[in-house]
Amino acid sequence: MPERDTYYVQGMTCANCAKTFENNLKSIDTVNDAEVNYGASKVTIYGQVSTEEMEKAGSFENLRITKEYTNSKRSLTNQLRSNFHILISISLVLIGIYFYLEFGEYHPATVAIFVTSMVIGGYSLFIAGFQNLIKLRFDMKTLMTIAVIGAALIGEWIEGAVVVILFAISEALERYSMDQARSSIQSLMDQTPPTAIRLTNGEQQTVNVSDLKVGDFVAVKPGAKVPADGKIRKGSSTFNQSMITGESMPVDKKVDQEVFAGALNGAGYVEVEVTKRSEDSTMAKIIHLVEEAQNEKAPAQHFVDQFAKYYTPLIILIAIGVATLPPMLFGLSYEAWVYQGLAVLVVGCPCALVISTPIAIVTAIGTAAKNGVLIKGGAFLEVLGQIKVFAFDKTGTITHGNPEISDYYIFDEEFSEEEFFTTAAALEKHSEHPLAKAIMNYTQANFRQDASIEVSNFQSHTGKGIEGEIRGTSYQIGSPASFSNLEPEVSEHIRNWETKGNTIIVLRKNGQTTGIIAIADMIREQAKAMIESLKELNIHETILLTGDHEPTAKAIQSASGIKHSRSQLLPEEKHQEVERLKKSFGKVAMVGDGVNDAPALAASDLGIAMGSAGADTALETADLALMGDDLWKLPYAVRLSRRTLTIIKQNISFALGLKALALLLVIPGWLTLWIAILADMGATLLVTLNALRLFKN
Template sequence: MTTQSVKSSVAGAQVSAQSFSASQVFAVWKSNYELFLAAITLVALLIGWLGGSVTQVLPGWAVTMAAVVAFMAGGYSGLMGAIEEARQGRLDIDFLMITAALGAAAIGEWEEGALLLFLFTLSGALEEFAMDRTRKAIEALSDLRPEVAVVRRDGQELTLPVEELVVGDVVLVRPGERLPVDGVVIKGTTHIDQSPITGESVPVYKEPGDQVYAGTINGGGALEVEVTKPASESTLSKIIKLVAEARQDASPTQRFIDRFSQPYTYGVIIATLLAIVIPWLWVDEPFSDTLYRAMTLMVVASPCALIISTPASILSAIAAAARGGVLFKGGAYLEKAAHISIVAFDKTGTLTHGKPVVTNLHPLSGHSREDLLRLAGSAELLSEHHIGRAIVEMAQQEGIPLETPAEFHAVAGHGIQATFERGDHTETIFIGNDKLFMNEKMDFSPAIRVIGDALQKQGKTAMLVVRRSTVEDTLGSERDWEVVGYIAVADTVRPEARATVEALRKQGIQRIVMLTGDNRAVANNIAQEVGIEEVYSELLPEQKVEIVQQLVQEGKTAMVGDGVNDAPALATATLGIAMGAGGTDVALETADVVLMASDLSKLPFLLHLGRRAEQIVRQNVIFSVAVIVSLVLATIVLPIFIPGFYLPLPLGVVGHEGSTLVVVTNGLRMLAIRPQSL
């Protein structure tokens, strides 16, 4: 394999969102030129060998021409790579291969030199073909976004390149089309396939107000989407950019091998020169035999397989992760994932949805469940508080008609009150905690308090709903108080959270910890529900960081957070893993790894991917080193003990190039890994 093809395998995985136009013929040649050169080399080799050495039907000049063609075609790629490196003052593997082939020709073994160049070029072509599978898996991201979009401007519908769209434009998306931009739905409903961005297998329902992403696929509904980001800043564009940067962020193993390869190459050159000089000075053997052995040593000692062993595996692993909705921001983080022994979870937005929902409806005083929801939902209709929105959403989902209050007033930290005009009287709905009703001089019966206390102990926010009617008469106002019931609201646990915790334990994670700023009762309730025993509650952000620092000292720690308020802890951990929430800016910029769909079930997958990648890298390194050592020993040691023995150059070539193909193929197995359902 040539250094040039090694570099193109690694650097070629860098993804560009821009495409180039060229003729089809040139494109085919560009992507397959090494394969064409290898074919030309083989044909010329067979013509010269069969027509010369075997049948002797070709004149000498024809055999020479065939040899020249074979060497020119087979040596072109390696020669270009060697020249490029020489300009920078370096010698590399290409130089070794070209020198070995010329050495074989110099001692009259041109067929073996041509065979070396043929296998060398063919190996580079096959490796490039194999690595292209990984590269295309990543580059496919850049093809997800349409090049043009239909935009409504000044009452007209215009078809414009996506690069010309600006924030605030309204884009029309027809059924079955890919979305060209990130934006918010302002009209229409549909189901959107978000798997290209988030890895979600099931289409997600979208309605006005919902966020949508470039590159996702619209279902059966027509949409109008308001652009919220320029095309260059969309989630898709950021993913493409991060994958490109990930290719440049090599793993520690790869960085070591890269540093090692240059001095090793010089070592091979020195060893080859010694293999020529020492026998020539002290051993009585033909110089042609000495040179032949030295050329064989140069071939078998070349570290092609070792150099490509790591990037082949890392590239494949990152491509498999991206396809599964997990974005690694570099090979270094993939290697870190292999050694995680402690996992720390944030609670809100990570183990839970981060959005409160109504969990309990407890009507009192003869009221029905519908009465409780209708009165509470109407009272909260003008509220902007997340708890109020949860009550309204539940009432609307159940089709309960709501009434807009005449007056609305929020009492900070206590609750709300809403007033409704009923003709001959006024009705006020109070929703809140005990402090709200203390101001109204209302006494609760012990039975009512027991209900509220029980809900609070479950880690829920319990609110009492009370109705007060005010009737004006000649004697003044008359008030009638009535308890309607309790409503409890809580942040619900993600359905996959418990299964994820169990899967992590099966993977051998030694400690699983939960960190939260919430109160102890709520924290313990959530921890018990998901199966976490070690809990730290009522934490300030700086206290989270202190705990993560302590955990890192005790073992390799992954911190999983929502990427917004957990940024310091994510940065402190050995590996920061953010809940992507569909690719939020903060999550993409803060963490080392992003779960694009905020799906906790992908966490065991990413840790397994890291461990599997490390196993395959280790296999490749051990195998490639073992092959090099074996071939070198067979070349220079066995002849000492077995007089007259020599390793044939073609056999050395096959062992060298074959080992390179083996490690590439082994690395590509990472592409087959898929997330498993928990």
């Protein structure tokens, strides 16, 4: 297995340049393979190579390679100021135009000024362009290089110089725009503090977060950020963990509860035991998955990439035709039509088209991550906007996943409330079933524990409950289905409670019912509003898939507003139900916990994991993960997806439409290099600004 290393890249301006950089890296003898992630500005190297060699491979665009992440987001003013050669080139052109107007024609001095301006403003363009020409690789820089050289050959010095300047400005704006689009990743990276206060034998020591090990104890002071995932071992406080879960309000945490790296501590002092190394933290996983997701292409982007393969050669053929056919067939001026051909090359640059999709994908996925929705790639973002049916698991998705006692009824008048629950708790003590835990928690919270209660002849029958003896009396506890001879009054109570969504536990003594307990997994407060919001988005087909009994399923369905329900389903039956829905309605999304509903999640077109913060399995297996327990994020994600798809379509239309309009100017011979570069630059700016609107979603 070759050595693998990841580096950050500064200066990548376009997807084509990223591909060129990747190919250059692969040509290095000591590199087995290289993968450039344009969206995240990262490169993964398989093999051994120095940063100097990597920067040499990216010298055509002055790329800078760093091992550690550095925030490259800069203001537009600083971005342009850093490209000082543009300012010098502009100054020289203005001086050259002044002398041109003074002399009334091109003078050797003015020509020298314009040539100097072109060299200073476009040296990186020409280096890349000449390299591409030698390798017969035709991209936007190749086309621009040919156009500028052609303009010089026919004596259009001013226009050649201005084209170089405008192209350089366009590249600087594109770099700034991509930095803005990547800012979501950068803001996530900025959340984790670089250092931590480690506690060793009562002593405090400031260390790098990367030096923390599992089992270390760290102090988190009021107003400080948690340095690593861990559990609180001392103290309590409120934590703002919005960057991880998307929750708008701070969350109260106490001893033995989990906290995430990057969460902001409120007013309390806490000591935290580290449970994950910095590279394995939930925040680190989110950042990694978002970076990878931004490099995953949506089907729309695959279309653009394929189209661009044929588009660029087609533009070259059209330019050659425009430059040669009118003079050859109609005896028109070669100089005028060669100029028109050069303008066609410039206006045909595919930069706006190439950037139209990735900048929207990068922005949307980053924006979603900041709001607690982790989308695993452009393909899943696109599928989300096409979903026709949402299928929901019940426990932990529509409900909280924490069963609680909602009611009880004691039939045996000799039994007090305390005796009834302590007896039930004694029988359920050794059970791991969630319903047993609900009884234990209620008993511990409301009654004094009687340590003298001992259960003898204890027997647990899977699916049929528990039996045992307490002080010589035989007791049984289990579901109503465990008993065939329930009293009519008991059966009537059970039917009434089950229609309200309760699960019933029966306690019997010597074959007679002592009492019944109703346990309910309470529905999430946002569930009904979430379903209504999906309906407003024209998603009317929703279904609840659960292994629970039909009365419970119907009660949850009614309370949440879900249209259909299927009950008493085994995992493979949920899988079959999803397949049926796909055949009947089209694309189906399954919302579950990412683990227990694995077959159904796998069968769906989009698997959505609920409440995935800290859950490694859910993060890795789901196509989309809601980091908090907020169901409102689901309609938000659908709206974001649809808006992204709309913007991608608009961008492709803008990119091709502006160029088509400019190319029509060739017919009357009105197309100039000025118009061509402004059309190209205008298209690039238009698609960029349009994509950045996704930040406001």
